[in-house]
Amino acid sequence: MEMEGGWKVIKKEEVAGEYLVTVELTSVDLYQYTAEFHAELHKDLVEHTHHYTVSSDLFTFDHSPTESEIETAAIARGFNLTIDNNPSDLMLDETNNTIRKRDAIRIITPGQEDVLDYNSRTHPAEFTELFNMIPITIDSIPASISLKGDWLYIYYTSLPTQFFTEEFLLYSVRIHKDTGMVRRKGYVKEMILNKEVTDTLEGFDVITNIIGTGVFLDEPKVTIYYALEGAAANPLTPGDTPYYGVTWEEGVQIRTREYTREMNDV
């Protein structure tokens, strides 16, 4: 429900020279969304709110108050038109439009060049350039694309039936830019491996604050995602605090990647 902040008099009574004014006070959060943008936020599980409060309060005056006097009294009592919930994934631009803080995700792998993951909405040129490199026909447009070496990584936030039959939180399809070979990984937002399995993973015992599991469908690999202790991270929209993905192949740790926001790319 979209509401506007404001106030209105819902009852005004004069009794023996004293004016009793009941005022309805409405506060809304700072963030407003178009339907399209809102759908996108939900699709990507982007943190946001639709918060509002409506209170009725009584104000007394020794004269019939003007609108300005009522507003001044309401503000003095703590009324504010807006509620600042400060959702971590949104911000207001210079014209007070709600935008996502950033979209390009920087993927850092030791020994390799950093990679940016481009969203189709915020980086259409880069996205299109990479999309056109895909050597196979794609049925549905992915949410984002990155290029790591010879592999194009395309990501979906809803089930891409061309590649998956099982539902995950997030879908990654790795496509070789020359041969068209496909490798798939689904993301689950919790730890799904049992101890019998994790006992076989080299160095697993030092990992804490696990936020998700990457399930490889075509390779004997697994990725565990974790955040810094105490931090909550969303693999769909990494926060200012990075998170990490450790990948094992047949129990041997082969790499750790860091995922963080591209902070200069609002």
Added chain:
Amino acid sequence: MGYGLTINNDFGQMIIDSDISHYHFAGTYTSVSDVAGGTLQNHQGGTDNAGGNFPYQNLNSLGSTIGHIYMYDITQADVSTKPPMCFIKPTSTGSSAPFAGIIRMYFASGYWKVELLQSTQTTPGPTLYVFTTLDQLTLGTDSHGLRVMNEASEVTFDSQNRPLRIKGSGDITTPTLAHTGSLGSSWLGTLDVNCTPREMTHSASSIAIDKQLYYVPSIAHCALQYTHSESDSGIHNWHSYAWARNDLYWAFYRSAFRILSTTTLQCSYAIYYRGHLARTAADSSFVLSLENLLGNVDASVGSAGMVPYTNSSRNVGQDQGVIITNSDWYN
């Protein structure tokens, strides 16, 4: 007038008139029971929420301090047409004393039932000094004194039955509102009485403060209501969430009184009935409405006439007559 007796004082005020049924002392009464004032508290809706930030605070708050009601059973010959006149002898006096007033009188089970509201509970409660007309009393048997009858030979005044002697009187006005300032914040309503009492001076200063009795009608003056509605939905920590909460606090006040000094009676309020209704849901779509909050809550709310009310004052500016007398004359 071809019969009877009329006695006036130096100011021409009638003191005794044989055509008027004067009030005479009928005894003192202590309360037969006491209860806290009425409270309706109800929370409907869920207490869990996938969003994880569901607002549970103050679901059980009542927002105000309820007054205490003392009940008295007054015995009288005629219990249907001639209600007694009840003076209050308070449990204490001064600026820390509770405020008290008689809020209801009705006939039931062979008694005149009297309900007295006091702003806070004391044990025991106030004592009532009751006066009624002579046709409700047994006449004295002394061979001396003054007895007056009307044309129908009914005794209307008898000095043996200790007639009501008014020592002081005046008018007192209640404060405009029982609670001034903000009625609440977020989910917590604050409807306690916080007004400055109003005062009336009278001429009964010759009566010691702990001997003064007062009679003042208490009337329903004011109802206050505070509402808060809040809703949120969105995505938090990977979860889709939605919640809404609506709260309604209200209180009914009756005027109540206390003896501040030998010359001064004060008037303020006590809370007679209060309520807090809350509805919660893991759904951001519903908004506050009285129907929402009251729906299916408790049929007794409506039947008792205690439904929430829009902020308002009632009867403000209407002076209430005060009569002061002396308990020593009737002990």
